[in-house]
Amino acid sequence: MDVVAWITAASLAAWVWLLLCQGFFWRTDLRLPPRTDAEDWPDVCVVVPARDEAEVLPDSLPSLLAQDYPGRAEIFLVDDGSSDGTGEVARALSERFGGLALTVDSPGEPPAGWTGKLWAVRHGIALARAREPEFLLLTDADIAHEPDSLRELVAAARTGGFDLVSQMARLRVASVWERLVVPAFVYFFAQLYPFRWIAAEGRTAAAAGGCVLLRTEAAQRARIPDAIRQAVIDDVSLARAVKRSGGRIWLGLAERVDSVRPYPRLADLWRMVSRSAYAQLRHNPLVLLATVLGLALVYLVPPAALIAGLLTGSTPTAVLGALAWAVMAGTYLPMLRYYGQTLWLAPLLPFTALLYLLMTVDSAVQHYRGRGAAWKGRTYAAPDQG
Secondary structure (H helix, E strand, O other), X not given: OOHXXXXXXXXXXXXXXXXXXXXXXXXXXXXXXXOOOOOOOOOEEEEEEEOOOOOOHHHHHHHHHOOOOOOOEEXXXXXXXXXXXXXXXXXXXXXXXXXXXXXXXXXXXXXXXXXXXXXXXXXXXXXXXXXXXXXEEEEOOOEEEOOOHHHHHHHHHHHHOOOXXXXXXXXXXXXXXXXXXXXXXXXHHHHXXXXXXXXXXXXXXXXXXXXXXXXXXHHHHOOOOHHHOOOOOHHHHHXXXXXXXXXXXXXXXXXXXXXXXXXXXXXXXXXXXXXXXXXXXXXXXXXXXXXHXXXXXXXXXXXXXXXXXXXXXXXXXXXXXXXXXXXXXXXXXXXXXXXXXXXXXXXXXXHHHHHXXXXXXXXXXXXXXXXXXXXXXXXXXXXXXX
């Protein structure tokens, strides 16, 4: 075989390894763990950091207010310096829909060394601790919950003895670009952090920031959020801190927790990914280079090899490329089914991976231009520069 065929064989070997040895990341059957209703339901405080969220709150906040929870629950929405009347919209929704008690407060601008969201979370947790709840539900302002969401989360944590239970909210897939990019976002996340490894003993830890039920005692033990105050990817950092401090954590896909935030254009999705992609690589250019080469080998080589093999008459190259591409597409099918998308999108995964590769490179470029990790008018430096 020629060099191209050997490179393609390496790509196929990588896919066989990912298929069998990476925690079966491609499976989408991991839902909330077995749970039973509690005889006595613990107190829970819901903390919602919100910055310029007036547009999405009417689609999300009423679902929190309407939680059918047998115990005592209260919501603290922390207005993180909004300029669009987020706090006023939240109060109006509370008056209109009733339900759980809502407190709206603001901590002011974050001090140096803090991200705005985590400064808001810190303020919300401080308000909540005055009620001495057993659990905190940290949820984003764009997340809508079914009426039994809080009850099911608490039952799962209590039954399984978990200190953190998180669900990956189902993101919106309405526009063409959302259908192409969003399922792949969750697929790539699961590939990096296989859900089955997270609940097991070991170092793998992650959470989905849109929906995190956290035991208050575990938060205090892990010094949340002070210990992660500079984190841009705060959900993964939070899970790592809890697990390092001895806590048990669980992460899975949601069925009744949904994001209502639209990303109709490619530019919207690009900003969502690129703002934190280089932070995921710890702002390390060598890790960036390895990531680009790895993405190219795993996702771009198979279709390129198939085409090259057909054009040059190299049967080994074409066959190996076709097999690698088939395995790749096959691992993507469960995620497309989970999102209710046409299975014909599976062969397009290399194109989507190319987009993510470009987003990651752009994230690094923006970082070195001083515009990295920009979100809603704020730009955050790397932690060692904070």
